[in-house]
Amino acid sequence: MKSIFYYMECYIRLLKYRRRFYKKQKALGFIPDIRSTDETLDKILREHCSVSRFGDGEFNLLRQKGNGFCAFNQSLAKRLQEVLTAPLPCHIVCLPYALVSRENLNLRTKVFWLSYFIKAYDVFIRYLKSGYVYYDASFTRFYFAYKDKRVCEGYLEKIRQIWFDQDILLIEGEYSRLGVNNDLFIHARSLKRILCPAKDAFERYVDIMCAARKYGSNKLILVALGQTATVLSYDLAKLGYWAIDIGHVDIEYEWFLRGAKDKLPVAGKYVNEAKGDVFREKKIQDENYEKTIVERISGLSC
Template sequence: MAFKEKLSSTFYYYQWVVQTRKLRQAFPRYKVMPVEECICEIISNRKSASRFGDGEFRLLFPEHYLEFQENSEELRMKLKEVLAGSLRNHIVCLPEQFCSFRKFDISTKYWWKKFINHYGGRIAPFLDSHRIYGNAFISRFYIGFKDKSETRVQRTVSNLKKIWNDRDLLIVEGRYSRLGVGNDLFSNAKSIERIICPEKHAFRVYKNIYEAAQRYGKNKLILVALGPTATILCYDLAKAGFWAVDIGHIDIEYMWFLRKATEKTPIPGRHVNEAEQQESLDLPEEYAENYIKSILLQIPGSP
């Protein structure tokens, strides 16, 4: 982008911020841990974590749905239960922008301030301004930040990898998520096994996913990448005494970092719902054998 365009964009943003400030005045500044502190809390206290992003908040209301997840009364009730929950072994994670915009680039600031303009008044009743929340951006550590330096990102990735260092992992993921395939994100794990779930409308078969995670997740760290279903699953597994972390987007963010991407781009072999286009979903041959061997169970979707 040319300098004049950047200047124009920056000028427009600050002008817009001033013009729309009243829309955000009643939205509290919530207490959200920094990313590194949230990671430490997960490790030190063996806490499960559920992340709320814009999609989960939209699904609190019956008129909204996502491309990959339909809405339902049961889904709404479960999401509200997670937000209100206060388990000792579980942490609810909110977007860091509910606390501070300081670390983020202009496009990310604009996006989240616009979200608060539209939804802040509706979601505030579900939140507690006195509660300390985890940071939903534990798995979104690259693309939206002003500082995309290798030093900062590698430090965060190194800390994240401590969560599963020398641990047996059960990854519960969508069909085209393929966490860690073709990169070293989980290279320090002791072992990796997977449950493959539907890539769309996974909550339709939630009972099957939950039962499978319990069956295969004993004495393992369970990592979940499954949209709003992951938010609910990690809470329910925590209630049952399991250690489960909602880690969706981590693999895509890491791949963007490795590619030095400056915007949300497609990744071959992955479904990237936030990219405007999609690459081939075919799994590269050199990774197929180990990936297939790691699969314990494939749960079919419901029509």
């Protein structure tokens, strides 16, 4: 449980950042057209469009910075620029809806996105375009950020409708283990996995793309692979696949099931946002999980 001093500090920061945020937004000259979570999910369900999502990790690469998932990579940054600025039919680019509306977000999330917009303003002014329609990158983060949690179950229901009765190819980091020890994909027709490096997956991009094409025919391809997922979903969309950068949806579901008040570690899964012991078990004994793996692509250092 957070102390009252934590919330007081967050509120003071919120007041400070809010004025600077609106000043930067005015300088941008327009408010980006980012559609809501419901509109984003409805579009995916209606049109089966592919999805590339931009959050702080992707914007950090455009700012020539890395993070825990991915060191700065000039080639990856260049590809992210392409995804952000070169529209494709039946493919949507998603940005955080918090950049235009923070209604029902908790204090912590409001402070984060206001401060981030101020910090990364140079990227937004360089790449965001007036007249473009963007969608909500946070549709996969359906639980933790919300103040009123009553909306979460409705978002979750729509998310699960995406893969209802679908054959899924899941491309994920080797320790992500989406759907393991929970029923997130219980209504999918089938699920197969390609396991990729947990960090710096873009170094094996050619191999990952080859595997995706080998196993992805007539499947919904879900990609949980950090910044690499943003580019991979775009490239697969160009080839006619239905590919969705699904991000942290499994961890959000784990927190949802627990009614978590903070970003908790989850046994057997790598949770990069959790404090303390974010990951213990690199190996799990699960025969059903092992049966879903069709290919393993190791990191260059292995």
